[in-house]
Amino acid sequence: MGKTKTYDFKKVSVIVNGVFIAGFMDGEPISVEKNEDDIIPHVGADGDVTYAESADKTGTITLTLKQTSASLPFLQNLRKSKKIFSIQIVDINNGAYRAGGTEARIMKMPSRSWGTEVQGVEVQIHVADLTEA
Structure with a gap:
């Protein structure tokens, strides 16, 4: 049997405060990033490594x-x-993925621009308790 998979953006949902978000821009309209690394490595003078x-x-x-x-x-x-x-991202494509948290705030009013074509508006949301699964 082959290893071919299918991806469908319509199987990805963003739920903010219980409301499904719609009207995404083309390209990469959703991103998730931790603000800091999970560990802080420390290497001693003798090469001993400790992870905080x-x-x-x-x-x-x-x-x-x-x-x-x-x-x-x-x-x-x-x-x-x-x-x-609360905010949740749910991807039910192959290898389902979830990310989000219960303590989120919108960081600032997004920048806006107008032109001859439809423009993208970027909304940054800070999540205090980000989890990924």
Whole structure:
């Protein structure tokens, strides 16, 4: 049997405060990144290595939406409310993946631009308790 797999972006969902986000820009519209490494290595004068476990569990989820996305007003209102909210990314493609947390805030009002074509709007979300599975 072959090793061919199929990927479908429609099988990836982003849920913010219980609401499914829609209107993603083409390309790479979702990214997840931990803010710090899991460990801090220390090498002594004699070459002995010690790993210190990092207590920093924070991360940043970046969503790039079309400027016409119906989800933008929702996210802008959530930012204005200064509310702490949950966020989950669920990918049910081959080798299912989940990331997110229960303590998130939108970092700042996204930059906007207007042109002759639809532009992307980048929304950065800080997650205090980022987990990945």
